[in-house]
Amino acid sequence: MKTTVAFMFGCRSVEHEVSIISAVQAMRSVNREKYDVVPIYVTKSGEMYCSDKMFEIESFRDIKTLLAASEPVTLVKSGKDVVLKFLNNKMFSKKKDIVLNVAFPVVHGTNCEDGTLQGYLEFLGLPYVGCDILSSSVGMDKAVFKYVMDAAGLPVLPCICFYAREYAKEKEAVIERAEKEIGYPMIVKPVNLGSSVGITKANDKNALIDAIDLAVSFSDKVLIEHAVSAIREINCSVVGDADSCCASVCEEPFMNDEILSYEDKYMANSKSSGNKGMASLSRKIPAELSETKSNEIRELAKKVFKALGAAGVVRIDFIIDTDTDKVYVNEINTIPGSLAFYLWEATGTPYSELLDKLISLAFRRNRNRENLTFTIDTNILSGVSFGTKGAKGSKL
Numbered sequence: 001m002k003t004t005v006a007f008m009f010g011c012r013s014v015e016h017e018v019s020i021i022s023a024v025q026a027m028r029s030v031n032r033e034k035y036d037v038v039p040i041y042v043t044k045s046g047e048m049y050c051s052d053k054m055f056e057i058e059s060f061r062d063i064k065t066l067l068a069a070s071e072p073v074t075l076v077k078s079g080k081d082v083v084l085k086f087l088n089n090k091m092f093s094k095k096k097d098i099v100l101n102v103a104f105p106v107v108h109g110t111n112c113e114d115g116t117l118q119g120y121l122e123f124l125g126l127p128y129v130g131c132d133i134l135s136s137s138v139g140m141d142k143a144v145f146k147y148v149m150d151a152a153g154l155p156v157l158p159c160i161c162f163y164a165r166e167y168a169k170e171k172e173a174v175i176e177r178a179e180k181e182i183g184y185p186m187i188v189k190p191v192n193l194g195s196s197v198g199i200t201k202a203n204d205k206n207a208l209i210d211a212i213d214l215a216v217s218f219s220d221k222v223l224i225e226h227a228v229s230a231i232r233e234i235n236c237s238v239v240g241d242a243d244s245c246c247a248s249v250c251e252e253p254f255m256n257d258e259i260l261s262y263e264d265k266y267m268a269n270s271k272s273s274g275n276k277g278m279a280s281l282s283r284k285i286p287a288e289l290s291e292t293k294s295n296e297i298r299e300l301a302k303k304v305f306k307a308l309g310a311a312g313v314v315r316i317d318f319i320i321d322t323d324t325d326k327v328y329v330n331e332i333n334t335i336p337g338s339l340a341f342y343l344w345e346a347t348g349t350p351y352s353e354l355l356d357k358l359i360s361l362a363f364r365r366n367r368n369r370e371n372l373t374f375t376i377d378t379n380i381l382s383g384v385s386f387g388t389k390g391a392k393g394s395k396l
Contacts, residue, residue, distance in 0.1 A: 013109030023106035114140035127366035130312035190219030237340035247298035252287035
């Protein structure tokens, strides 16, 4: 009997389109002899739709037409099961509700990757692939992630963090603090976006003001850190859970500017090779590193994974200051673009095997949680009465 897997993607995020690319890649690569695949596309306004047309990336060129040919759906708890329910209850409809065994979120960015979708799935009691609520939300907030890494004794660049309201009220004070504590050049980031959206390098005060103005248009919280001038960016993926994990080979992405931009990641090669998400990024795999340095980064990646309490597949981005040869943890992608399959293929794991491993990890976590106690039998309500006056003046 096949396992029914719901791939969930899209959502209300600036990385909506990237999520679609990653999900279609995954759905077309999963072992269809082992799994029944159900695509669940979440629109930018939050509605869920299902259609067999969603296995083809070309269908998403015209979202309006695609949705017109798709079925609106929702997830419903029914006893011990979670059911995909079709909302167009037409008299002669052939669509039958589908019992789901596991969810596979392939989402990027806020309102989905940040623990929002994971919380929804936890509430339903549906096993799901990847990081849980806490590790997802910490991983998405670049500032909190840095604090956690620092507390774990892992190397991160110092930073300052502030809210948009604080900046609006005390603009000069925030700028002065950044200049004093960080110094030029600086990198300005919205704290909770991925794919390099809203990230800018500032070499002077005017550029800093422009960079902050851009960042607060995407997030109400901004992070500023010193920009390493002699920089190499190295990425490494980790797969596993709290019990064990392993690291992929390292990669070095190539950028057209001083920072790796959204365009570098997703659009640079789209005309020549078709848009393949992160898999189309210009990169060197494996990165040209000494064996010692490569092992250092891979071991550090596993420490980051465990410190966060991550699960599933992640990609961790590192910075090497080539002047000092010091490695810094930059950020984590708890659901990386293209699920970092290209790193695992280079490590010797085919994409279909990676997907199978991730689904197995989801079921293992669910089995472990089934042994935990979440409710207790109690008769506390048997003697409670508010009387005819309701709650006012009553005592428990």
